[in-house]
Amino acid sequence: MADAANELKYIQFESFNIGQKQNFGAYEVTEEEIIEFASKYDAQFFHLDHEAAKESLFGGLCASGWHTCAMTMSMMVENMDLHGRSLGSPGIDSLRWLRPVYPGDVLSVEMEVLDTVPSKSRPNIGVVTNKVSVSNHKGIVVMEFTSKGIFRRGEAGLGLAG
Numbered sequence: 001m002a003d004a005a006n007e008l009k010y011i012q013f014e015s016f017n018i019g020q021k022q023n024f025g026a027y028e029v030t031e032e033e034i035i036e037f038a039s040k041y042d043a044q045f046f047h048l049d050h051e052a053a054k055e056s057l058f059g060g061l062c063a064s065g066w067h068t069c070a071m072t073m074s075m076m077v078e079n080m081d082l083h084g085r086s087l088g089s090p091g092i093d094s095l096r097w098l099r100p101v102y103p104g105d106v107l108s109v110e111m112e113v114l115d116t117v118p119s120k121s122r123p124n125i126g127v128v129t130n131k132v133s134v135s136n137h138k139g140i141v142v143m144e145f146t147s148k149g150i151f152r153r154g155e156a157g158l159g160l161a162g
Contacts, residue, residue, distance in 0.1 A: 011084035013116065013126035013151040020113045025075030029063055031103035037067040062100035068107070068143050069095070072134050075109050086149035087125065092132075095145040099136075106137040114146070124153050 031050070038047030042064035046056035053061040063071075080086075101107065115129040127148050134143040 009084040010152050011086065013118070013128065013153045016113050016116050016128045016151070018113050018115060022079075022111045023108065024079040025072075025108040027071045027075050027107040029071065029101055029103055029105045029107065031061060034061060034063045034067065034103060037070070038064050042066055058100045060102060062102050065097035065143070068097065068101050068134065071101075071107055072109060072132070072143065075107070079109075086128075086151050089147060089149050090127070091148065093146040093148075095143070097143050099140055099142040101136065101142050105142075107134055107142070108137075109134055111147075118153065125150050126153050127151075 035048055038044065044064070046053040046058050046062060047064050047067075048061075050061045053059075110133045111130045112133075113128060114131055116126060117129075118126040127150055130147045130149065132145050132147050133141050135141050
């Protein structure tokens with residue numbers, strides 16, 4: 001397991017600039033996955049029963065907001081596999097489910113860098129704050145949150161080993 005971690009590509013803190021945007025992902029939402037997730041984690045009728053969901057505020061079967069978070073994380077990890085990753089995250093803020101996610105929607109992610117803060121107590125890391133917007137294939141934003149990621153700082157003057 002340690003060897004696999006050493007082979008991972010990490011993004012350096014200094015590679016982020018405020019205002020920088022990145023778009024990625026194309027996650028197709030299926031009715032089967034909505035029902036499977038909801039039956040395990042969010043067993044409300046509008047996530048489980050196609051007919052009953054027609055009488056809900058959503059007008060039809062829709063994904064749990066927590067499922068939308070999980071699908072977003074899947075796209076984020078796939079993007080990390082392609083471009084590099086963080087050292088972890090201390091969490092998210094201001095999570096908002098803005099619109100329902102329906103079967104057949106294709107979700108994508110836009111991340112915009114809001115802030116970069118070098119750690120004062122640990123000079124080898126910094127925190128990057130991103131606004132994460134998830135949209136469906138119609139360009140409608142369905143979910144937003146603010147995310148913080150911890151990234152390695154560059155080696156220059158910090159005495160870091162690769």
